[in-house]
Amino acid sequence: MQTNNDAVTNQRTDLQQRFTDLLPAPHRLARRSFLRSLGLGAALLTPAAGVLNGVARAATAAGSASNTINAGDAAILRFLAAAELLETDLWQQYTELATGNDAYMEAIEVIDDDFPQYISDNTDDELSHATFLNAYLSSVGAQPVNLDAFRTLPSSHATGALQIGRLTNLMNLTVDTSWWIRYRSPQNADFGATFPQLINIVNRSAIPPHDPPTGKEIQAIANTAAFHFGTIEQGGSSLYDSMSVKVSDLTVLRIGTNIGGTEVFHFAIWNDGAGNVPSVRVRGLTFPDIATVFEGDPLREKDLIMPEPCEFIDANLPLCSVIRPTLVQNAGAMAAVTALTNSGLFSGQSQVFFQTLNALAQAADAAYRICN
Numbered sequence: 624m625q626t627n628n629d630a631v632t633n634q635r636t637d638l639q640q641r642f643t644d645l646l647p648a649p650h651r652l653a654r655r656s657f658l659r660s661l662g663l664g665a666a667l668l669t670p671a672a673g674v675l676n677g678v679a680r681a682a683t684a685a686g687s688a689s690n691t692i693n694a695g696d697a698a699i700l701r702f703l704a705a706a707e708l709l710e711t712d713l714w715q716q717y718t719e720l721a722t723g724n725d726a727y728m729e730a731i732e733v734i735d736d737d738f739p740q741y742i743s744d745n746t747d748d749e750l751s752h753a754t755f756l757n758a759y760l761s762s763v764g765a766q767p768v769n770l771d772a773f774r775t776l777p778s779s780h781a782t783g784a785l786q787i788g789r790l791t792n793l794m795n796l797t798v799d800t801s802w803w804i805r806y807r808s809p810q811n812a813d814f815g816a817t818f819p820q821l822i823n824i825v826n827r828s829a830i831p832p833h834d835p836p837t838g839k840e841i842q843a844i845a846n847t848a849a850f851h852f853g854t855i856e857q858g859g860s861s862l863y864d865s866m867s868v869k870v871s872d873l874t875v876l877r878i879g880t881n882i883g884g885t886e887v888f889h890f891a892i893w894n895d896g897a898g899n900v901p902s903v904r905v906r907g908l909t910f911p912d913i914a915t916v917f918e919g920d921p922l923r924e925k926d927l928i929m930p931e932p933c934e935f936i937d938a939n940l941p942l943c944s945v946i947r948p949t950l951v952q953n954a955g956a957m958a959a960v961t962a963l964t965n966s967g968l969f970s971g972q973s974q975v976f977f978q979t980l981n982a983l984a985q986a987a988d989a990a991y992r993i994c995n
């Protein structure tokens with residue numbers, strides 16, 4: 624019988640394989656190994672120089688992905704592909720350490736025994752999103768997105784981290800935890816509401832930068848990660864809803880709503896899991912005992928994880944339990960880039976990186992639905 628340790632070791636082997644074996648995938652591979660091979664291969668085959676030159680053109684492809692999409696739909700899919708590449712990069716770092724660094728894995732498992740598995744699977748899902756979106760763009764004659772030129776940020780030096788260039792930086796994060804209260808509130812940011820932080824996590828590491836920290840320090844790092852997971856996935860949930868209502872093509876709409884649903888699925892898991900972080904205090908950061916400190920507070924109580932009905936469409940209509948926010952100015956591509964940038968996720972990135980990401984985001988936000 625396979626033990627949990629065996630499973631983690633297998634995941635680890637898969638992960639290393641992804642970066643060391645670029646040969647074509649064998650015909651018979653486990654689903655997740657196949658996705659990893661496919662994703663990296665696709666990324667490497669895409670010319671980085673064309674990252675800003677994509678223009679959707681009419682095309683009829685053989686097979687099921689035959690379609691023609693307009694420039695707005697292509698711009699939306701291209702930004703989503705970029706977002707998924709960034710997500711994959713950060714989740715990849717979490718997987719390496721949650722499955723390959725004993726101290727971090729133990730601290731993560733204090734929150735939930737299943738978290739290393741969930742982290743690894745979330746990573747696979749993001750990779751599948753990025754790979755699919757780029758493949759779909761190519762299938763309709765549009766330019767896919769390649770961010771490989773920006774894999775320049777350093778890795779953690781802790782045991783378990785591969786020493787490769789990264790797109791994202793998980794070691795200086797200011798984690799927005801206001802989603803915890805936003806989803807427990809009957810108010811909606813799309814109607815102007817703002818929400819306070821549940822916990823102030825300012826300029827902290829969500830992965831161990833090196834070996835060791837131990838004890839309280841590593842638990843504070845793991846707790847920071849547990850909230851960052853939810854922060855990332857609630858952002859993805861809002862982003863996909865925001866973009867989906869602007870597309871013109873029915874297949875592109877299907878792509879947006881189907882992938883977006885997975886982001887919501889992820890968020891729900893991390894929303895529930897974050898409530899289990901143990902109480903810990905280190906210099907500059909305090910995680911309270913969420914179960915007891917916030918008991919009786921409807922905006923903070925641990926078990927209130929179902930999205931509270933809130934304002935939606937029109938304040939005169941009944942409250943409705945929905946993803947929020949979803950207006951472009953609050954949840955669209957530039958809003959996502961701004962939030963991620965402000966969180967420190969791109970600390971150390973080049974000006975060209977920000978110019979590239981902003982251009983992709985502005986094009987996506989400018990797209991609008993065209994009805995024939």
Ligand SMILES: [Fe+2]
Pocket residue numbers: 707710748749752859886
């Ligand atoms: Fe995703």
Ligand SMILES: [Fe+2]
Pocket residue numbers: 710749855856859886889
């Ligand atoms: Fe995601």
